[in-house]
Amino acid sequence: MGIAERREREKEALRTRIVEAARDIISDRGLDALSMRSIAERIEYSPGTIYLYFKDKEELLGEVIKAGFERMGEYIEEELAVAGPEADAVSQHRALGRAYARFALENTAYFRVMFELPTVAQVECVDECRGGEGSMASENLLVETIQRAMDAGLYQLEDAETGALIAWGLLHGLTSLYVSGHLAMTIPTHDAFLALVEKAMDSLGSGWEPRETARPNGS
Amino acid sequence: MGIAERREREKEALRTRIVEAARDIISDRGLDALSMRSIAERIEYSPGTIYLYFKDKEELLGEVIKAGFERMGEYIEEELAVAGPEADAVSQHRALGRAYARFALENTAYFRVMFELPTVAQVECVDECRGGEGSMASENLLVETIQRAMDAGLYQLEDAETGALIAWGLLHGLTSLYVSGHLAMTIPTHDAFLALVEKAMDSLGSGWEPRETARPNGS
DNA sequence: CAATTTTCTGAACACTGTTTAGTCTTGGCG
DNA sequence: CGCCAAGACTAAACAGTGTTCAGAAAATTG
Numbered sequence: 383m384g385i386a387e388r389r390e391r392e393k394e395a396l397r398t399r400i401v402e403a404a405r406d407i408i409s410d411r412g413l414d415a416l417s418m419r420s421i422a423e424r425i426e427y428s429p430g431t432i433y434l435y436f437k438d439k440e441e442l443l444g445e446v447i448k449a450g451f452e453r454m455g456e457y458i459e460e461e462l463a464v465a466g467p468e469a470d471a472v473s474q475h476r477a478l479g480r481a482y483a484r485f486a487l488e489n490t491a492y493f494r495v496m497f498e499l500p501t502v503a504q505v506e507c508v509d510e511c512r513g514g515e516g517s518m519a520s521e522n523l524l525v526e527t528i529q530r531a532m533d534a535g536l537y538q539l540e541d542a543e544t545g546a547l548i549a550w551g552l553l554h555g556l557t558s559l560y561v562s563g564h565l566a567m568t569i570p571t572h573d574a575f576l577a578l579v580e581k582a583m584d585s586l587g588s589g590w591e592p593r594e595t596a597r598p599n600g601s
Numbered sequence: 602m603g604i605a606e607r608r609e610r611e612k613e614a615l616r617t618r619i620v621e622a623a624r625d626i627i628s629d630r631g632l633d634a635l636s637m638r639s640i641a642e643r644i645e646y647s648p649g650t651i652y653l654y655f656k657d658k659e660e661l662l663g664e665v666i667k668a669g670f671e672r673m674g675e676y677i678e679e680e681l682a683v684a685g686p687e688a689d690a691v692s693q694h695r696a697l698g699r700a701y702a703r704f705a706l707e708n709t710a711y712f713r714v715m716f717e718l719p720t721v722a723q724v725e726c727v728d729e730c731r732g733g734e735g736s737m738a739s740e741n742l743l744v745e746t747i748q749r750a751m752d753a754g755l756y757q758l759e760d761a762e763t764g765a766l767i768a769w770g771l772l773h774g775l776t777s778l779y780v781s782g783h784l785a786m787t788i789p790t791h792d793a794f795l796a797l798v799e800k801a802m803d804s805l806g807s808g809w810e811p812r813e814t815a816r817p818n819g820s
Numbered sequence: 821c822a823a824t825t826t827t828c829t830g831a832a833c834a835c836t837g838t839t840t841a842g843t844c845t846t847g848g849c850g
Numbered sequence: 851c852g853c854c855a856a857g858a859c860t861a862a863a864c865a866g867t868g869t870t871c872a873g874a875a876a877a878t879t880g
Binding site for chain 1: 713769778784797801805807
């Protein structure tokens with residue numbers, strides 16, 4: 383009997399409609415405007431209905447965040463396409479950085495929800511990553527890219543995973559400081575920020591390039 | 602008549618009592634537990650009273666954040682003292698990084714409030730920085746330290762301010778990713794995180810060290 | 821058709837930030 | 851001292867929040 387399947391499908395459809403409504407409200411009017419009632423109004427259902435599809439606002443937000451990571455994946459693919467299919471690993475690494483920055487600039491509220499939320503991110507992310515899902519594929523991609531750069535002799539690092547963390551940290555730090563307004567006095571425009579990102583990746587890159595001279599190592 | 606002055610003093614005292622109560626609630630029970638009513642209960646006043654001292658919850662939080670930056674200043678002084686008074690600029694730079702990381706680890710909820718709040722931080726910080734107050738002294742200290750390292754020929758950079766931003770970004774990114782749980786699967790312990798911070802500063806440092814070989818500069 | 825199961829709603833509950841009318845307390849002055 | 855004005859403070863209310871749940875509505879079944 384295909385009727386149960388249709389119901390399953392409809393249930394799934396409404397579920398994603400709810401997530402999309404939440405995403406749109408965040409993008410359009412910011413996180414503060416996101417309430418269960420505003421979502422309900424948008425999808426033209428009663429607030430209580432949402433609780434038939436999500437246990438919590440937290441669970442719902444987790445789904446929104448997951449969708450955010452997928453959306454960021456699109457930015458990454460786009461920027462990789464710009465770099466060209468035959469770009470070397472370092473260029474691809476820089477493309478990843480640009481994608482991250484661009485995503486944050488063009489989806490500021492969304493970006494902040496993804497990274498500045500309390501237990502949501504933690505729980506969701508741990509679960510997702512343990513499952514090896516596609517949500518955190520971006521991180522694996524970063525590791526792989528850096529690994530390729532190491533294999534090609536372009537980066538000199540102990541291990542790619544640590545390098546990926548450092549590169550992610552640098553990008554994420556600059557970005558989140560900027561989108562939260564902490565750099566407003568120094569970095570007034572988006573262009574200035576993007577220029578800063580390039581310089582930052584220069585600094586990392588030049589520290590990771592192989593060199594002939596001995597490396598002084600404090601402590 | 603010293604009576605008006607006493608009143609002024611008492612008013613100021615209660616004001617800071619409110620800020621301290623807010624800070625303590627954040628530290629003890631997290632940001633979610635911070636409500637005007639919970640503050641009022643803690644200081645044994647009615648909720649409405651708080652509005653005689655602060656226009657908003659936002660203004661109050663701004664004061665809390667300001668106090669947070671001062672508290673971080675203490676961590677910096679402490680770590681600088683550990684490095685010793687005659688440490689070179691690079692060692693001092695690394696001490697600043699350690700202080701930042703340590704502060705975040707030991708005051709996680711507080712740290713997140715300082716950096717993950719919407720317009721509060723923005724408004725407050727811009728005001729504070731324009732006024733050249735001591736709140737953002739940490740940032741100036743970072744710039745000065747890097748400038749000293751450049752003067753001593755330890756770092757090779759275009760300008761110290763950009764270098765400071767990059768260093769801050771790196772530290773802040775790693776730290777905020779860690780405290781928000783995004784690195785939980787890779788960096789399980791505080792010690793592992795502190796080790797990562799050291800490695801990250803190694804990477805920056807080795808990129809900024811002067812070198813004899815030509816510097817390849819993409820774009 | 822009636823019966824049953826699923827989906828949905830409206831109202832309620834406890835909480836939030838904030839405002840305001842009214843009540844205490846205090847200091848100044850005759 | 852007593853009175854009064856000024857200030858500090860409170861209790862109650864308002865609109866909003868997330869969440870629950872008894873019951874209505876709708877859809878599926880026999």
